[in-house]
Amino acid sequence: MKLKYLPFKNLIRKPFRTAALLLIAAFMTAAVFGGTVAAASLKNGLDSLEQRLGADIIVVPEEAEAKADLENMLLSGTPGYFYMDKSVEDKIAAVEGVELTSPQYFLVSANAECCTVQVQVIGFDENSDFSIKPWLKQCYSGTLGDNEVIVGSSLSTRVGHTLMLYGTECKAVGKLDATGTGLDTAIYTTPDTVRRLIRASQEKGIGVLAKQSPDDVISSVYIKVKDGYDIADVAADINLNIDGVQAVRTRSMITGTADKLAVISGSINVLIIAVWILAAAIMTAAFSVLAGVRRREFAVLRVVGLSRRQLGKIVFSESVIICVVGGVIGIALSAAAVFAFGNAIETNSGLPYLAPSAVQSLKYLLFALAAVLVTGSVSSGWSAYRLSHVDTGNILREGD
């Protein structure tokens, strides 16, 4: 038998010992890889939400639930709708410091045909919009026609297929990239289509508007503030001078989520470090105990002619094999959890969650593998030294 196969044979001949060491290595890699990917996904989700909001201030009706509805809509995808008089937009445009305004229209579908969930419909004015169009253009460059919609990435509707909303057939002409936020579950269309859907809902007896005509209402106004003006001051001006509305700074809406994410990411990092220290301690202890148990085995190998260097190499090779195999198992397990169940994490946590790109994930993978390899190598170093310096004569004379 060639010497290079000896570490493999040693590991195969002691399956339970090998399995226990593999488990520790797998656990450590899973914690490092899974933890870093989960923390990065949460950060990506928040960044993507920040980019997609695009406005400095969002104005919604003054009703207490409107702001909460807006946050739920944007963060967790809970459908909602509210309306205010469309004249509000002109009043806002006249406020000092306001550079651009664009109205949006919200509507909640009744049940979409195939399932019992409601879908958020967002109507945006293509002429004045500055917040949705930039990222909508990535998937659709034309102009939205009547009853044409662009669907969020979390809707399984494919481009070219139709959706039945309040008995009206709407054609999906584009599909957005994932953002990891509630915006992924929405449908985007023109104000005319939203008004048509509101009328269709009234005809079906599910009127979302009590008295007003769909032509006289809007749901929110997105505002871009002129350079040199303080966003908080402009929001305060709007709240002070325009009745029946509340101006919400998009930054303040994100701050709450960012704080939650900071706490979660902090906990994940603490957990990673704790698992790392624990795994390193267990590995060092395990290799140290094994060094004691395997003294006779290594004494015999020394007698048959292996050099101290070769003995050290055997121990070192065993630990590298364990770390690589355990690391691959750990990465496979944690990848299954954080990638395959990413949607479940997003849905249950109510936080934006966007998995990192393939290149980014590969970096985390290599980092996790390097971490377990370094830990394993350092942990086995002392054992390798002890076993390669066994006092052959004394050990073999000790007998059974």
Added chain:
Amino acid sequence: MKKGNLAGIAEAAVSIFLTVGALTIFKVCEGGVNGKYMTCHWAQNAVVLAGIVLSVQSLLRILIPNKGVKTGLSLSIFLLAAAVIFIPNTAINLCMMETMRCHTVFKPAVIVTSSVLTVISGLDAVIGLIRTGKE
């Protein structure tokens, strides 16, 4: 317990987990529209049926002593398990919203479980074919 049956026992355990799990811990969305089942219900039925067939094949793989038959059954499990990966949302549509349970829990659980079964049975089949070739 014979060493040669370890892979068969692992295959049976994963197959039974797939079948029972599809009906319990990772079952699809509950309820329906106007008394009709949602589309994901049919995907669940297909997975359960395939899971039952996989479980029976795995048990036969344990009980039948002939090594050639064992290898043949492993190959069959490998192919069916690989096919199950494509049942949710590829062969049979799931619900419209990807935030629904059928997308967030059922689909990833079925894909992960059947992938594990594919790997185990694939390795088992390859080892079986090599051993059969040597004899």
